[in-house]
Amino acid sequence: MNLGYLLDSVEGAGSLQALIPWIVFIPIIGMLLNIILGKRLNERAIALIAILASTGAFAIAVSQWFALQADHHAVVVHFADWIHIGNLNIPWNFRVDTLSVTIMLVVSGIGTLIHIYAAGYMHYDVRYKGDPASYQRFFIYLNLFIAAMMILVTGDSYLMLFVGWEGVGLCSFLLIGFWFNKNPDGTTGTENSSAAKKAFIANRVGDFGFLIAMFLTFWAVGSLSFDDVFAGAAQIEPGILLAITLFMLLGVAGKSAQLPLYVWLPDAMAGPTPVSALIHAATMVTAGVYLVARSAPLFSASPEAQGVVALVGGLTAFFAATIAVGQHDIKKVLAYSTISQLGFMVAAVGMGAYVAGMFHLVTHAFFKALLFLGSGSIILALERAHHPLDDHAHAGEDHAPADHSFDPQDMRVMGGLRKSIPQTYRVYLIGAIALAGIPPLAGFFSKDEILTDALHANMPVYILLSLAAILTAFYMGRQILLVFFGEARSHAAEKAIESPRTMLWPLNILAALSVLGGFLNFPTTHQFTNWLEHTLGHDFAHATEFNIQVALSSTLFALAAIYIAWRIYGRQPLKEGQADPLEIRMGALFNALNNKWWVDEIYAFLILRPYQRLAIFLADVVDWRFWHDWVHDSVLANGFKGLARFLADPVDLGVIDGIANGLANGTNGLATTFSRFQTGFVRNYALVFFFGVVAMLGYLIFLT
Amino acid sequence: MVPVNYYFALSAILFIIGATGVLIRRNAIVIFMSIELMLNAANLLFVAFARTFNHLDGQIFVFFVIAVAAAEVAVGLALIVAIFRSRQTIDIDDLSSMKG
Numbered sequence: 001m002n003l004g005y006l007l008d009s010v011e012g013a014g015s016l017q018a019l020i021p022w023i024v025f026i027p028i029i030g031m032l033l034n035i036i037l038g039k040r041l042n043e044r045a046i047a048l049i050a051i052l053a054s055t056g057a058f059a060i061a062v063s064q065w066f067a068l069q070a071d072h073h074a075v076v077v078h079f080a081d082w083i084h085i086g087n088l089n090i091p092w093n094f095r096v097d098t099l100s101v102t103i104m105l106v107v108s109g110i111g112t113l114i115h116i117y118a119a120g121y122m123h124y125d126v127r128y129k130g131d132p133a134s135y136q137r138f139f140i141y142l143n144l145f146i147a148a149m150m151i152l153v154t155g156d157s158y159l160m161l162f163v164g165w166e167g168v169g170l171c172s173f174l175l176i177g178f179w180f181n182k183n184p185d186g187t188t189g190t191e192n193s194s195a196a197k198k199a200f201i202a203n204r205v206g207d208f209g210f211l212i213a214m215f216l217t218f219w220a221v222g223s224l225s226f227d228d229v230f231a232g233a234a235q236i237e238p239g240i241l242l243a244i245t246l247f248m249l250l251g252v253a254g255k256s257a258q259l260p261l262y263v264w265l266p267d268a269m270a271g272p273t274p275v276s277a278l279i280h281a282a283t284m285v286t287a288g289v290y291l292v293a294r295s296a297p298l299f300s301a302s303p304e305a306q307g308v309v310a311l312v313g314g315l316t317a318f319f320a321a322t323i324a325v326g327q328h329d330i331k332k333v334l335a336y337s338t339i340s341q342l343g344f345m346v347a348a349v350g351m352g353a354y355v356a357g358m359f360h361l362v363t364h365a366f367f368k369a370l371l372f373l374g375s376g377s378i379i380l381a382l383e384r385a386h387h388p389l390d391d392h393a394h395a396g397e398d399h400a401p402a403d404h405s406f407d408p409q410d411m412r413v414m415g416g417l418r419k420s421i422p423q424t425y426r427v428y429l430i431g432a433i434a435l436a437g438i439p440p441l442a443g444f445f446s447k448d449e450i451l452t453d454a455l456h457a458n459m460p461v462y463i464l465l466s467l468a469a470i471l472t473a474f475y476m477g478r479q480i481l482l483v484f485f486g487e488a489r490s491h492a493a494e495k496a497i498e499s500p501r502t503m504l505w506p507l508n509i510l511a512a513l514s515v516l517g518g519f520l521n522f523p524t525t526h527q528f529t530n531w532l533e534h535t536l537g538h539d540f541a542h543a544t545e546f547n548i549q550v551a552l553s554s555t556l557f558a559l560a561a562i563y564i565a566w567r568i569y570g571r572q573p574l575k576e577g578q579a580d581p582l583e584i585r586m587g588a589l590f591n592a593l594n595n596k597w598w599v600d601e602i603y604a605f606l607i608l609r610p611y612q613r614l615a616i617f618l619a620d621v622v623d624w625r626f627w628h629d630w631v632h633d634s635v636l637a638n639g640f641k642g643l644a645r646f647l648a649d650p651v652d653l654g655v656i657d658g659i660a661n662g663l664a665n666g667t668n669g670l671a672t673t674f675s676r677f678q679t680g681f682v683r684n685y686a687l688v689f690f691f692g693v694v695a696m697l698g699y700l701i702f703l704t
Numbered sequence: 705m706v707p708v709n710y711y712f713a714l715s716a717i718l719f720i721i722g723a724t725g726v727l728i729r730r731n732a733i734v735i736f737m738s739i740e741l742m743l744n745a746a747n748l749l750f751v752a753f754a755r756t757f758n759h760l761d762g763q764i765f766v767f768f769v770i771a772v773a774a775a776e777v778a779v780g781l782a783l784i785v786a787i788f789r790s791r792q793t794i795d796i797d798d799l800s801s802m803k804g
Contacts, residue, residue, distance in 0.1 A: 678802065678803060681797055682735075682799065683797070
């Protein structure tokens with residue numbers, strides 16, 4: 001790689017901003033090192049390379065932050081020419097402004113912490129799955145993800161953003177299907193790869209929308225770079241603008257798991273837990289929120305689209321929160337919680353509260369990464385207690401086959417874990433309180449800001465989000481009480497083993513961030529608002545007045561929900577083998593929640609099965625019977641056979657051979673005939689000679 | 705002076721005898737002699753006309769013919785001797801290996 005080129009090609013930027021391409025290339029270099037050398041390195045070295053690559057990206061992000069502290073203006077760094085066809089001119093430019101640097105810091109910072117955590121977590125995971133060689137593969141994917149996410153965030157045009165958008169989609173696919181030959185319960189099967197495909201296909205539907213939005217944008221504005229599009233936003237016809245923003249919303253719904261495309265995210269929990277934390281909670285799924293915030297001038301110019309976006313976000317927030325209440329799988333609760341919180345963010349950016357949405361994006365990244373990593377720590381603690389792994393075993397050695405009837409992710413087999421894994425308990429509790437929105441933790445401030453904005457902007461969405469917030473507090477209370485309190489409901493839960501330090505200290509850092517994150521945009525100082533104002537402009541980034549009524553009511557509601565959770569789960573802790581008390585009280589409703597409102601089944605009935613039938617029809621009737629059997633076998637094959645036979649029999653044998661044989665036979669016959677004259681008797685010749693002479697003389701004498 | 709018609713007749717008789725000999729005899733030597741007879745019938749006519757028209761060309765032709773006939777006889781007899789040596793016969797009907 002020509003490293004000098006990276007620096008020389010940068011124009012119009014300060015020396016710090018000249019470093020920006022490295023934010024993509026450092027993770028790429030880390031990935032290449034691990035691809036090339038990984039087979040020969042031990043786990044420690046592989047993890048170290050990946051962690052250093054991610055740390056390098058974080059260092060670049062920090063340097064950009066410093067550069068922006070000195071000069072708040074957005075800088076576009078030209079890196080390379082990419083597409084140049086006619087009017088379409090799309091270079092690979094890096095855009096450094098306060099919005100992109102915010103996400104860069106979140107992605108690389110949390111990414112680095114998760115790399116460190118994964119170094120410990122995957123050590124066990126690869127052994128439980130019986131494939132230690134996958135350790136290398138995991139970190140290659142993880143670095144690729146950081147690079148792709150950075151391309152997405154730093155892109156200066158919709159197309160460049162789309163490159164990263166697809167790149168993270170690919171990484172998501174690869175990492176959901178990381179154990180592609182297994183089922184989530186560890187048995188051999190294809191459920192994990194089906195989950196990966198589901199995510200990929202659901203995202204494809206969204207990407208279709210995003211592509212259409214891009215085509216329309218180019219058609220209407222003639223450019224895809226952010227500056228040109230936003231400058232031309234006012235000239236776009238309202239109808240076209242509405243179409244652009246709504247198609248973009250479809251892309252957002254795919255990537256950020258909103259109604260109706262959210263169904264892939266719960267299944268994405270098939271990936272290793274650090275992946276769930278990094279990609280499917282903290283960073284990739286927030287790309288849709290980033291897209292809307294980035295496209296603020298487009299969305300703000302189309303109030304109808306804003307209304308739709310806010311409503312989609314609000315509905316998703318409420319809908320997913322209801323499902324989270326009825327889940328038994330610890331990661332599924334968090335997955336639906338993530339969808340719900342993404343709904344908060346989308347609703348916020350839909351209402352024009354871009355700062356609140358981005359603020360929630362950041363704080364949510366802190367505490368949801370914390371919760372997922374914490375759940376990974378819990379799962380691992382149970383797994384290690386359930387079938388101890390010989391830590392000194394050599395890589396590749398077979399272990400006793402796992403007992404698949406035990407599900408270490410089922411909250412019903414947990415309980416009482418606060419005694420056996422106190423460190424995980426502490427940080428998990430912090431994450432849960434932050435998510436539930438109890439002051440003064442991070443979640444309270446960001447959620448409160450969204451609710452306040454919703455109160456002013458959109459009442460129905462405010463109600464939906466408030467209900468979702470209450471449910472959030474309830475299901476997190478339920479989860480904490482089920483997992484950590486009461487008595488151990490299985491042998492493994494009793495003997496749970498605390499995770500190693502490499503996993504715990506990223507958790508502690510995230511816990512600290514979850515506590516302090518809210519002060520990023522404290523209601524009196526508004527640093528984060530001022531920070532984003534440099535990019536979004538004052539119209540789209542104005543400080544929200546702190547509304548004491550909203551803050552008080554949402555806190556009280558959250559506390560009340562936690563109290564209800566305690567009434568149900570805390571007062572009389574669940575015993576081993578006992579049914580969920582909520583199941584007993586709510587009956588059929590709980591069944592509906594537990595089955596996720598049968599959305600997957602409805603989709604299967606409405607879309608998948610007709611599609612399968614169409615596919616079978618196309619395959620069996622159109623392709624096989626019509627095309628293969630009839631067109632190919634009957635028409636083409638028989639026609640060709642007939643033609644070939646015609647050419648072979650009458651034409652070749654009859655005409656061609658006839659000519660050749662006729663010539664031969666004719667020559668032969670003539671020769672036979674003439675050879676009769678060759679009698680061998682000299683006197684015959686002489687006689688003929690004689691008559692010939694007589695005839696010639698006769699002719700000469702009498703006829704001339 | 706004998707009229708020229710007599711020479712015609714004699715020459716014709718000699719020629720017919722020679723031609724008949726060539727066609728009906730099987731002995732190569734006899735056929736040879738018959739060919740000589742035909743040649744000499746022609747010679748006779750040449751000479752007769754040369755005398756009649758006082759023109760020497762005919763006589764000169766005759767000398768050529770006699771010279772060529774002598775060469776022919778030499779080659780022909782040599783062939784016949786060679787054939788006789790290899791096949792112990794000079795019957796030309798036996799010499800039919802060229803039959804097609």
